[in-house]
Amino acid sequence: MTPSLATASAAPRQPSLAVFNALPAPSASRAASAGPFAPWADEASAYSRDQVIFSEGDTASSVRIITSGMVRILRMMADGRRQIVGFLQPGDMLGLAMGGTYLYSAEAVTPVTLRRLSRTQFDTLLERDPELRLRLLAATATELQVAQEQMLLLGRKTAPERLASFLLRQARRVTPEPEDHCRISLPMTRTDIADFLGLTMETVSRAFTKLKTTHLVRLLPDQMVELVDVEALIDLSEGGGQSGLIQ
Amino acid sequence: MTPSLATASAAPRQPSLAVFNALPAPSASRAASAGPFAPWADEASAYSRDQVIFSEGDTASSVRIITSGMVRILRMMADGRRQIVGFLQPGDMLGLAMGGTYLYSAEAVTPVTLRRLSRTQFDTLLERDPELRLRLLAATATELQVAQEQMLLLGRKTAPERLASFLLRQARRVTPEPEDHCRISLPMTRTDIADFLGLTMETVSRAFTKLKTTHLVRLLPDQMVELVDVEALIDLSEGGGQSGLIQ
């Protein structure tokens, strides 16, 4: 295999926005700070639900990897309008690739633990390990694809199409090709989903109702959702919603 | 200076979406295929207005650098809905960082010339030059920031806010801090702008009228636009549109 970026993009779909799986997660490595591949801090930082991890404008002093829980990264406008640009999960990296200050905020959606790496350590690592640069480049390039997909969603899709796309996206983070009746967990609130999809909470709720009444999904207890008909969801997410059934 | 990505993001703003300025452009280098830094093909490919450079689904066989003209890259839905994810200009790279096939199409907005580099040559280059990996990583990371900015625009901004953001973005590709009465050229059509901003042509036109009547811009012949009041445009683009003037 060549180092081609093709490798990266052909890899697992939708690794997650603004995130990088390229550095080895500490969970896998044995001796925490011994080998060259275990640079992460031993101690995990813990955050509770809705706690701010960092804010837009803070000086970016370290890179973080999520070891448990879910994080949202978001941009805000002065008047409070909020756009969530990604939901991050265990294994995802956070806080990389920005200037001296963060350009977005990160908050815990659920209780979160993460490990840190100082920016200087990270830079040293990058300097020493050209292979790492390649893996990060591949991961970032894949992120960019995901971001473009999200632009299509935000610019051109209807509310039900956005929700279907979102559910599939979440499902594919677990299984690349989700099956009928597969179940996914949505630990974020309707408001979070709305701010990710460029909608309001109410519209998200109505879109859920629509998917329920057309038997594409079922809402289960404990923030679980069952994708009843994956193919229909895919059709819907790609705009095949009403075609053939007009009149 | 360390190789930190901080360097990259602090650099010139808005280099352009899905694009990379990290490889040396052939225009600068002397001996076209002699030195290690002139890997681009000698002969330029030329495309006329609206000509397709490659399409979603084509096998990605080469990387390209634009030497003149403007390119749009876009994603389409089955029913024809179109989202432009970026406008590319001379110096921008194109066709990098995707799987075996392109995930978006590229078309000439104006007559375009570009030079190519086969994927295998590019891979070789990447393999040999770890420094290049770093520059590409930095460029891609910056692209990701721009993409997140665009998500905020598409998810949360009003039509006039989107247009103001777009005009500023284009201006900043020439001058990081544009001055009052600066002029920018908009070679793309209203439809292109609409498909970039997630609007319709008519709404873009009405937003232009609004900016004209409030004396934020002036439309000049030859697709030129004068940014009359940059600060007001910035305010508007950030959502400061109506505040303080209510009632």
Add this chain to the structure above:
DNA sequence: CGAATTATTGAGGTACGTCAACAACTGTGG
């Protein structure tokens, strides 16, 4: 200069937003 394309403007429709009431959770203490 004239045909074709592109942009503007108007009138009316609609998907989504807003505001508000209510219902269903979630978690805690009795």
Add this chain to the structure above:
DNA sequence: CCACAGTTGTTGACGTACCTCAATAATTCG
């Protein structure tokens, strides 16, 4: 285990920003 308060989610009624369709005006280009 249940009561209950606080939160989160759903549903309804209504408003509005943007879309659609259509006519006209301004460009562009042969």
